[in-house]
Amino acid sequence: MSKFFFILLFSVILTMTLPAVYSTEFSYDLRIIPIIIAFIYGGMKPGLSLTAVMLGLTYFLNPTMFFPTLGNYIVASVILIYLHKKYHKQTNKNKVIILSVFYLLIAASRGIFLLQEGYTYQFSISLFLSFVTLITLISVIMLIETLRKQITLHRELEHIEKMNAISQLAASVAHEIRNPMTTVRGFLQILSTSKDIPETDRSFISISIEELDRAQTIINEYLSLSKPQESALEVVDFSKVINDSIQVISTYAIINNVEISKAIDEEIRMKCYKHEIQQVFINIMKNGIESMDSNGRMHVAATRQNKYVKIIIQDNGCGIPKEQLKSLGTPYHSTKEQGTGLGLTVSYEIIKRMNGSIDVHSKVGQGTTFTILLPTTD
Known part of the structure; x- marks a missing residue:
């Protein structure tokens, strides 16, 4: 992310120091593109940092435009922070549409200002440059999305x-x-x-x-990891599967002075690999128990949410460092000294085969939470 930020920073400096000057009163640059990219793909912190640098350059290069630029980019920053939360859930087509509409609103406000002030000649030039900026923005978005897809495919391979x-x-x-x-x-x-x-x-x-x-x-x-047995899928009482998993691991929890509490919805029906999904829960709970000292606490919850069931396994153990979270599920990667990491590797593959997802949040010294989403069946 630091390399990405410095590339955008260099882009802002370059475009502001070498603008397109088309009159003694007006010049045009592409600063909006790296600002948009910073907010959307970097988040609030990189976006605000880049905006602050841009405002500093504006004050140094063109002091008379500082306060108008400050007001415009305060509004733009708020909108971009909001868009960042929803942007990555969209398809590539919708991503292009969202950012295009956002930029067109900016271009339209600039055009209205020029017409109101009587700058008709500058309006036609501004219209052309806005079109160039829009095409550039769309090209950058498609390039980034293509690179992200290639990186994802490479990791999958x-x-x-x-x-x-x-x-x-x-x-x-x-x-x-x-x-x-x-x-x-x-x-x-x-x-x-x-x-x-x-x-x-x-x-x-x-x-x-x-x-x-x-x-x-x-x-x-x-x-079975490389040869999934589709015939093993069966509709089961999923609530009972989770309760049975807790019962199996309860003896191990007692030995390690760990208390397990649960909140399991009743009558959850699901098509799944019964024994395999039970092994997933046992693997995760066992890892959680081993991460805790005496008098540890673990909470297991399962609730039905529309067409999915949400399973949460939470402990108050030692937690997992942030740099190791991304490697969870990788073969032979383990946070335990004598662990192989294969238990979580198997668990991740089972969840994937069931068209589910698994998400992990952890803080060192506070504990770890595994959140599993699996499709249900009526």
């Missing part, structure tokens, strides 16, 4: 390549892992039928078998 590497690695070791797991499970089943084993130990054996089965399920999920 890198992600796909990493997932392919994981799939190949998982496939190469899955067979070797399954064999000893099957052997251990078989011996445990034999031991569980022995009459010489106390009931307490028998319960431990039962838990061990369940965990081996869970490990087998996880291995299958890793392998």
Whole structure:
């Protein structure tokens, strides 16, 4: 972002120091373009900073125009800050229309001023230069959007390549892992039928078998990343899936002195990968529990919002540094010393396969909030 700002800053300085002078009273430059781009693509802080620099140059180069320019750009800044919040949700076509209308309003106000003051000759020149500015603005917008799309596609390609590497690695070791797991499970089943084993130990054996089965399920999920099983989609009681996930992780939470509260809407129906989405919740909750010290608190909420269900998993743990948030879900990236990062990688892929989205907000020392949106079905 700093490079982007300095490019816009250089553009403002260049266009203001080399304006198009078409009379002794009037000159024209393209300062509005980098100002618009700064607000829309950079946000309020870069936009206001660039506007302040522009006003400083105006005061230095043309003091008589300082206060009119100040008034105009105060209004323009307020409008651009408002547009920034809605702009990025629009299609490219609508983005061009929005900014074109905004600039045309500015050009129209300038034209009305010239006509009222009797500057007919300057009006025709201003009209031509406004057209040039509009074409330039549209070209810059399309160029930026094209570059953003290329960057997104490049990141997606890198992600796909990493997932392919994981799939190949998982496939190469899955067979070797399954064999000893099957052997251990078989011996445990034999031991569980022995009459010489106390009931307490028998319960431990039962838990061990369940965990081996869970490990087998996880291995299958890793392998399914590159080969999604569409036939596994089923309509389920999603409220029960979340409650079951909380129940599974509750023992681990108790061991770590973490209290889990919940607010789950009833009778949420959804078409999903039942076991996989349960693993998503367990992965996220487990990470949250491990991020907290003693007496930690975790809150899980699920509410239906129109055609989506919103799941929030919030903890008051150590939080995640801002520079690491963008890397969440990346293979082999983990905030834990002995973590692999594959748990969240699998979780992100499962959410993506269900046409959902996952968003993470975190502050160091305050905690982390995972917000998941998934489409529902009636």
